[in-house]
Amino acid sequence: MAEKKVKKEKIPRQPMPEQEPDVRRRNFKEVPLGYSKELAMKEAERCIQCKKPTCVSGCPVSIDIPAFIKLIKEGEFTKSVRKIWEKNGLPAVCGRVCPQEDQCEGVCILAKKGEPVAIGNLERFVADLEREQGSGELPPKAKPTGKRVAVVGSGPSGLTVAGDLTLKGHDVTIFEAFHKPGGVLVYGIPEFRLPKEIVFSEVNFLERLGAKLECNTVVGRIVSIDELLEQGYDAVYIGVGAGLPRFMNIPGENLIGIYSANEYLTRSNLMKAYLFPEYDTPIAKGKNVAVFGAGNVAMDSARTAMRLGADVVRIVYRRSREEMPARAAEIHHAGEEGIEFYLLTAPTKFIGDENGRITGMECLKMELGEPDESGRRRPVPIKGSEFQLECDMAVIAVGAGSNPLLTQSTEGLELNRWGYVITDPETGKTTKKGVWAGGDIVTGSATVILAMGAGRAASDSIHQYLTWGW
Amino acid sequence: MFEILKRQEMADGTVVLNEISAPLIAKKAKPGQFVILKANETGERIPLTMAEADPKKGIITIIYQIVGKSTALFKSLQVGDKFQDIIGPLGKPTHLEKMGTVVCVGGGTGVAVMHPITRGLKEVGNNVIAIIGARTKDLLILEDKMAAASHELHVCTDDGSYGHHGFVTDVLKEVLEKEDVKLVVGIGPVPMMKFVCKVTEQFKVKTLVSLNAIMVDGTGMCGCCRVSVGGKTQFACVDGPEFDGHDVDFEELMQRLQAYTAEEAAAYGKYKGECKLA
Ligand SMILES: Cc1cc2nc3c(=O)[nH]c(=O)nc-3n(C[C@H](O)[C@H](O)[C@H](O)COP(=O)(O)OP(=O)(O)OC[C@H]3O[C@@H](n4cnc5c(N)ncnc54)[C@H](O)[C@@H]3O)c2cc1C
Ligand SMILES: Cc1cc2nc3c(=O)[nH]c(=O)nc-3n(C[C@H](O)[C@H](O)[C@H](O)COP(=O)(O)OP(=O)(O)OC[C@H]3O[C@@H](n4cnc5c(N)ncnc54)[C@H](O)[C@@H]3O)c2cc1C
Ligand code: SF4
Ligand code: SF4
């Protein structure tokens, strides 16, 4: 009904209001401020409600995008968020952090001729509204099955499994190594991009549903997977992420002031070092900072350094702008905040003073050669192009690997040559009976929504197992 | 959970012992392993070795020296108070094996870390010679326990106020000259461990040290605790904390321990000020 009445005057994509770059580069408050109801409804009107919506095929968890957008247009916000929940338990998170330009929005029909519908912004809007003003009413839950499930790791993947299986009536306990739940959403992604309150409210929701949470529990140390199975857990899900920092293995890497991104971001986000000395954990406040890599992790590190008071922050990346893997929005925001990009540049060694503190580095200029296995053009060093760059702090954000602490202490769990857990891609079943895995510990560093998708597939399979057998 | 059941000041109040209720950790803890503790919401994650673990009673014991804000905050906790978070057991346990004669050298609060290892080495059948030291008599800890955990105990003080006048390394040298020693374990301040290794190198005796690198997570996830051992980067929290001392780059470790000197001094100063006001 409503769509018939809309006369085809072209509405432009509604930008989300943001903090000004000059202001936000020195504070940790969230950058985009969210849609008002009016803006959201106006943006929702832009969706032409395709009969065969391409956007849905771009969403790894196949949210019924036209349906939830239509409900926004009609002002049915609660119904809209419930529509999303059918497929995605963390819309406030995904609306903020999904690489929409490569997923739903990248294939929205409107993207062909102009700007796609702001699907991520709309998803965020209804989720925020529900969290802030919703009834908080719990969805109906199946009656208790008497089956117990252990979920190891409380990142997006583990949280998805816990939510799904709790709703299906199973008795779920999440075991988390850190003192706070949320995985990368809490220790990695900064407050200015994903307020921690959102993650805690999602976890709180799970606990209200009846899932149990045990923090400070490093599985593989205090308890093993086999012991969990012996203690009467009927199934175990491994969602421990890709928690191993990768270094560059160049001379001088252990100088003071050189951080892995994991350490730098954990100090700042999880330990709240940006509030030092109100919080006790210290963090270096570099004036002249170099960040290596160009993914989301690098952007987050660079923007954190700027907020901690740096004069100069440089992203040093060995390929060119086209190859930068970060979300478009992050690169754009970083640029606006004054982060400089040193492209086609690779460090060869770090230089320090007599106290072992970093003072600079030596770099090489690169040019792009033939494409490599990843399909991206391989950077090749230019002979004789060495030059020095000063810096008093550096963050290495060139990727992560698989942390062996749990996986290598678990017998019967087969790993690939990079140490990631081998699973059946359809079901998430590992080679060990009763044990599933998913998220970054299976795929290597990927995205929040893929980790959630893997969790969803595994929870379906676990449910089937608990009902019918392996 | 994590309630303090017993509290005792040692070494003139510069060292504190806490017995803490932590049944699951106590059940799994082995000599050489550590825990990470966080006192409260704003607290820092601080690694401390378990000086004792009683699986039956569900209790772990920590013994720590007051060196800065966080350990001062720990000291302020009384019996009945709770640590908000304790994570563990972390790190690789000490490899305990019957070898013959072994020497355990502990300096300062390192004696606390040394004690369960010493006892473990004795329990598996070694002839254990222990050497413990402190700057002065009042700072010496765990003498009785170390005597019970070893076959032969030497005590040293730097100022000669008690026992042998001099450093633990002097006594170590004498022992190495007399006995056929299969292994030396040295735990204490970094300079002490460095000198222990210098001595044992001359005698070509394998030497284990326990490295107290600065840590955050303690699970190999952040790389903060990296140390150079035999020219390779290792993570003290998962690859250690014990390493072959002859391969350790002590200079680098000493420098890295200074990473936050300015911030630590500021935090401790502020805390002392607040305590005076309170
Ligand atoms: C800084 C940063 C920024 C990012 N930005 C984006 C973005 O904008 N968009 C996007 O889509 N993706 C982004 N990603 C990637 C995304 O966060 C991950 O792909 C996703 O979080 C993986 O989820 P997971 O559940 O597999 O694991 P994680 O989120 O890594 O969670 C794993 C959890 O398991 C716990 N754990 C580990 N070992 C044990 C153990 N032995 N016992 C108990 N618990 C254990 C960990 O402490 C952790 O809490 C970013 C990643 C980082 C690091
Ligand atoms: C595996 C391990 C086991 C340890 N066991 C013991 C023990 O049994 N008893 C004991 O007295 N001490 C032990 N330590 C040392 C203890 O962790 C530090 O003394 C403590 O962290 C100091 O914190 P602070 O805030 O009081 O002092 P600060 O003022 O913060 O620092 C004083 C010094 O302690 C070191 N330090 C600071 N923060 C950390 C950190 N997060 N991790 C490690 N070191 C840090 C630095 O070298 C610093 O110069 C151990 C350390 C490690 C890594
Ligand atoms: S979950 Fe991510 S990909 Fe799917 S619709 Fe939402 S923003 Fe797009
Ligand atoms: S493809 Fe774009 S316009 Fe079409 S339904 Fe999806 S969001 Fe709407």
Ligand code: FES
């Ligand atoms: S403390 Fe983080 S890797 Fe060791």
